[in-house]
Amino acid sequence: MSAVSEGLEKARRGVGVAGVGRPGASPRRRPTRGALTLILFAVPSLILLLLINLYPLVYAALQSVRNGTLIKTGTFVGLENYANILTQSAFWDSALFTLIFTVTGVFGSWAAGLALAMVLRTKIPAGGLFKVLLLLPWVVPVVVSATSWNWLVATPQSPLPVLAESLGFGNVLFLSSPILAKITVCVFKVWISFPFMMMMMSSALTSVDVNVYEAAKVDGASGWQTFRSITMPLISRSTYISWILMTIFCVNDFPTIFLLTGGGPVNSTTSLVVMAYRTVFQDFQTGPGVSIAFLMTGVLVIVSVVLYRQIAKVNIE
Amino acid sequence: MTETMLEHSTATVSPQTAPRRKSRPLDERGKWWRFVVILVVTMIVIVPIVAVGYLSLQPGQGSSANGFTFENFGLVFTQTNIAYWLENSLGVTLVTVLIAVAVAAPAGYVLSRVRNKLVSSYSLVLFVVQSLPVITAVIPLFILFAKLNLVDNLGGVVIVYVGSTLSVAIWMLAAYYDSIPISLEEAAWMDGCSLFGGFLRVVLRNSLPGILSTAIFSFLLAWNDYLVAVVFLRSDVNYTLPVGLETFFQQNSTNWGLVMAVAVIMMLPPVIMFAALNKYFSVGGIGGALAGR
Numbered sequence: 001m002s003a004v005s006e007g008l009e010k011a012r013r014g015v016g017v018a019g020v021g022r023p024g025a026s027p028r029r030r031p032t033r034g035a036l037t038l039i040l041f042a043v044p045s046l047i048l049l050l051l052i053n054l055y056p057l058v059y060a061a062l063q064s065v066r067n068g069t070l071i072k073t074g075t076f077v078g079l080e081n082y083a084n085i086l087t088q089s090a091f092w093d094s095a096l097f098t099l100i101f102t103v104t105g106v107f108g109s110w111a112a113g114l115a116l117a118m119v120l121r122t123k124i125p126a127g128g129l130f131k132v133l134l135l136l137p138w139v140v141p142v143v144v145s146a147t148s149w150n151w152l153v154a155t156p157q158s159p160l161p162v163l164a165e166s167l168g169f170g171n172v173l174f175l176s177s178p179i180l181a182k183i184t185v186c187v188f189k190v191w192i193s194f195p196f197m198m199m200m201m202s203s204a205l206t207s208v209d210v211n212v213y214e215a216a217k218v219d220g221a222s223g224w225q226t227f228r229s230i231t232m233p234l235i236s237r238s239t240y241i242s243w244i245l246m247t248i249f250c251v252n253d254f255p256t257i258f259l260l261t262g263g264g265p266v267n268s269t270t271s272l273v274v275m276a277y278r279t280v281f282q283d284f285q286t287g288p289g290v291s292i293a294f295l296m297t298g299v300l301v302i303v304s305v306v307l308y309r310q311i312a313k314v315n316i317e
Numbered sequence: 318m319t320e321t322m323l324e325h326s327t328a329t330v331s332p333q334t335a336p337r338r339k340s341r342p343l344d345e346r347g348k349w350w351r352f353v354v355i356l357v358v359t360m361i362v363i364v365p366i367v368a369v370g371y372l373s374l375q376p377g378q379g380s381s382a383n384g385f386t387f388e389n390f391g392l393v394f395t396q397t398n399i400a401y402w403l404e405n406s407l408g409v410t411l412v413t414v415l416i417a418v419a420v421a422a423p424a425g426y427v428l429s430r431v432r433n434k435l436v437s438s439y440s441l442v443l444f445v446v447q448s449l450p451v452i453t454a455v456i457p458l459f460i461l462f463a464k465l466n467l468v469d470n471l472g473g474v475v476i477v478y479v480g481s482t483l484s485v486a487i488w489m490l491a492a493y494y495d496s497i498p499i500s501l502e503e504a505a506w507m508d509g510c511s512l513f514g515g516f517l518r519v520v521l522r523n524s525l526p527g528i529l530s531t532a533i534f535s536f537l538l539a540w541n542d543y544l545v546a547v548v549f550l551r552s553d554v555n556y557t558l559p560v561g562l563e564t565f566f567q568q569n570s571t572n573w574g575l576v577m578a579v580a581v582i583m584m585l586p587p588v589i590m591f592a593a594l595n596k597y598f599s600v601g602g603i604g605g606a607l608a609g610r
Contacts, residue, residue, distance in 0.1 A: 034511060034512025034513065037511070037512045037513050038426075038427050038431060038512070040423075041423035041424060041426055041427045041516075042423070042424050042427045042439070044420045044423070044424070045420050045421065045423075045424035045483060045487060046424075046439075048420060048479060048480060048483055049442070049443075049446065049480070049483065049484070051480075052454065052458070052476060052477065052479065052480025052481075052483075053446045053449070053454060053480055053484070054446075055457070055461075056453065056454040056455075056456070056457035056458050056461075057449070057453065057454070057457075059457035059460070059461070060453050060454075060456060060457045063456070063457065116355070116358065119351050119354060119355055120355065122348065122351060124351055124352045124355060125352060130355050130356075130359050132591075132592075132595070133359050133362075133363055134358075134359055134362060135591070135595075136362075136363060136366050136588070136591075137362060137365075137366070139587050139588055139591045140366055140584045140587065140588065141540065141541040141559065141583055141584055141587060142541060142543065143541070143543055143558075143559040143562050143563060143580075143583065144369060144562070144580040144583055144584045145365055145366070147369070147562065147576060147577070147580050148365040148366065148368050148369050148577075148580070149365055151368065151372070151573055151577075152364075152365060152368065191362065191365075248448045251450070252448075252450040252451065252452075254451070254452065254543070254544045255543040255544060258543075259543065259563065273450060273452050276450075276452050276456075277452060277544075280456050281548065286456060286460070289456060290453070290456055290457075293450055293452050293453040293456070294453065296450060297449055297450055297453055300448060300450070301445065301448065304448055
């Protein structure tokens with residue numbers, strides 16, 4: 001616990017400068033007076049947190065072992081909900097899709113963001129303008145971009161299917177075939193998320209001394225060697241942090257998927273969040289729905305903790 | 318915490334570790350292909366956004382207008398409840414920002430200045446809370462709100478937004494306060510200032526960029542949210558813009574001009590804010606301050 005919170009503490013302060021070494025972490029003297037004031041400072045946030053975040057969590061935990069609905073509390077059924085879910089193939093299908101969605105979302109957007117950040121780092125005409133334009137997918141509300149993507153791909157008369165047909169790919173239905181729908185949703189997610197990665201990687205790259213590259217060039221290092229042994233180690237901290245954040249964003253992502261495909265066709269793009277939402281608000285089964293959300297949360301917390309450890313290790317090195 | 322914060326903390330805290338020349342762009346001549354690549358990529362990337370603007374300006378079927386026209390914007394205001402949606406969205410968003418910043422500002426101070434077990438566990442709790450899926454909180458809150466008459470009520474939605482933005486807001490502000498030297502407050506205490514006075518006159522006064530970033534973060538969270546709104550808001554006049562746009566889009570799927578006009582109205586505030594305040598734009602909170610949704 002203390003090791004984790006220490007790492008968190010470091011992360012919190014370190015993140016402030018995104019890996020530019022240590023910030024001004026001079027030991028602070030604790031204010032000796034005004035303890036009451038400090039308590040009063042923290043209390044409102046604590047109350048809200050208990051009410052809006054922790055109360056629902058406890059309530060959800062209790063619901064997950066009952067067979068209730070949105071109106072009835074139901075009776076105690078033990079771990080039956082979990083057992084039912086874990087034996088359903090639909091659950092594992094959607095877990096697999098969540099995994100695919102997250103992995104492509106995290107690494108696709110990271111690769112694109114890093115590549116663009118590296119190009120934008122060099123002197124190019126109108127670099128600032130490109131940077132602003134490239135950040136737009138992150139700035140525009142998801143509801144709006146999903147609407148626009150729907151217009152682009154949803155029906156056979158949409159621009160992209162028409163373009164594909166004229167290029168000789170035949171009748172491509174982006175959202176009607178399960179595999180193509182999966183790919184489209186993942187591409188959409190990468191399109192939304194790469195600006196975030198570009199921003200994170202840009203600020204990490206600013207901290208790398210340009211002279212190091214010039215020295216490497218003089219020593220005859222190839223582009224790949226320079227990237228592998230100079231750039232990567234120097235931006236690894238920001239990289240891990242951005243991976244953690246993007247993993248959380250992807251696993252928890254509801255609108256990106258729901259607004260583009262609604263989870264279909266034939267549940268092929270149903271992620272765990274979408275499944276939990278449907279189970280509760282369309283099938284009105286709170287117990288199983290909450291259990292899905294809980295299983296998902298468990299995996300998410302484990303993944304974040306593992307990645308956090310990685311950050312702590314990078315900090316020590 | 319993205320560039321604002323980064324710039325600020327490197328500048329104020331450790332100027333000696335960040336000499337200027339580090340951030341000069343790499344000078345690689347003769348790489349004209351980089352420009353071409355970035356140009357092509359940018360053009361492809363902004364197609365969906367340009368399409369929204371373009372379609373919103375196209376005349377609809379049976380219209381006498383030629384070329385670009387603003388008639389779609391007039392039509393959405395007369396044919397739909399968009400005036401309500403806009404008002405609801407603005408109201409919900411502004412109230413969320415006010416409450417979130419007012420509650421997070423003092424709490425962040427505690428997180429930044431007090432170092433003990435209790436406070437670091439609070440920090441840990443905040444981190445765990447922000448990584449929880451919103452759906453886990455939404456289901457029980459829906460059942461609770463149904464009893465309290467808060468379903469289909471904009472106040473209920475504000476409560477959920479404040480809850481989901483609070484932990485990140487506290488972290489963001491704490492990280493910003495970290496960059497303000499405590500010696501400034503100590504000087505104020507010497508002069509007889511109380512702890513509260515020091516916080517108000519010294520820390521808050523110097524934290525405008527941090528507060529602005531936090532406010533923008535909360536604004537975007539509330540303005541862009543779809544999940545919470547679609548669960549809690551049930552009647553047309555109570556919809557916020559995202560839910561309104563979605564229903565409208567389903568009913569009028571053929572009339573893209575009207576749909577896109579609503580979309581333009583919805584994306585204008587974030588885009589204008591981004592253009593005007595991109596210095597304070599923090600992409601995703603805690604650096605984005607571990608913002609998870």
